[in-house]
Amino acid sequence: MTDKNNKIPFNEDNYTHNINRNNERKLDRRGFMKTLVGAAGVFAVSSLPWGVLAAKELNGLGDKKYPKHKITDEKSLPIGDAVDFAFPGEHDSAILIRLSEKKYVAYQNACTHLRCPVFWKKDEGEMLCPCHHGKFDVNTGEPIAGPPRRPLPEIHVKVENGAVYAVGVKRYEA
Amino acid sequence: MKRSYLPVAFLLAVLMLNLIFTQYMVHQYFYEHYTNTIIAAVINVILFPVAFLIYKKGVNVHD
Numbered sequence A: 001m002t003d004k005n006n007k008i009p010f011n012e013d014n015y016t017h018n019i020n021r022n023n024e025r026k027l028d029r030r031g032f033m034k035t036l037v038g039a040a041g042v043f044a045v046s047s048l049p050w051g052v053l054a055a056k057e058l059n060g061l062g063d064k065k066y067p068k069h070k071i072t073d074e075k076s077l078p079i080g081d082a083v084d085f086a087f088p089g090e091h092d093s094a095i096l097i098r099l100s101e102k103k104y105v106a107y108q109n110a111c112t113h114l115r116c117p118v119f120w121k122k123d124e125g126e127m128l129c130p131c132h133h134g135k136f137d138v139n140t141g142e143p144i145a146g147p148p149r150r151p152l153p154e155i156h157v158k159v160e161n162g163a164v165y166a167v168g169v170k171r172y173e174a
Numbered sequence B: 001m002k003r004s005y006l007p008v009a010f011l012l013a014v015l016m017l018n019l020i021f022t023q024y025m026v027h028q029y030f031y032e033h034y035t036n037t038i039i040a041a042v043i044n045v046i047l048f049p050v051a052f053l054i055y056k057k058g059v060n061v062h063d
């Protein structure tokens, strides 16, 4: 019994005696090149989604389409005046300001600070949020005073046959 | 048999290009230069068969 223990593993009964695992983990030149090719493959595959996303953006699929929405007639909005409307949803309040004969600007008028409605101050030529006295540039929607730090989202408008339409919302840019 | 390390060097160069174009691609995407993004992505994809060819050549000749 005792001498049997000492003889394990027997040469003939040992199923693993012919498996040679020396150097199994050695990284030779060929293995290294395989790894590099594999890495190139990973790079190639991971590039695909970026290409697809970029192609989508190029085709304008990234822009959300909203049905165009009539805001007001040109006649009923004198130069320098503003009118409130809702776009794109009925609860997304917005403001349209006529700056000159041809120039209209429109913004979503929820203040980017705490979403109070922003008003058009005609005599001061700027948009004012009464809650904490935030001010916005009327030409760009950029915040110029007070707590807001982000611009008001701009709404694209189009004038057609004497009426002003909202056609889309500018993409948010941080 | 004498082995050549030239293919290894080429593959490393390919990998370097992969890195460069990947970074370029991501940056151009966020700068909204989508055409450049696509160009970089295509180059990255093409680099894979190139790497594979280099490997095939290099492995058979001297090993």
Ligand code: FES
Pocket (backbone or CB within 6 Å): A111, A112, A113, A114, A115, A116, A129, A130, A131, A132, A133, A134, A146, A147, A148
């Ligand atoms: S909510 Fe407009 S300034 Fe605070």
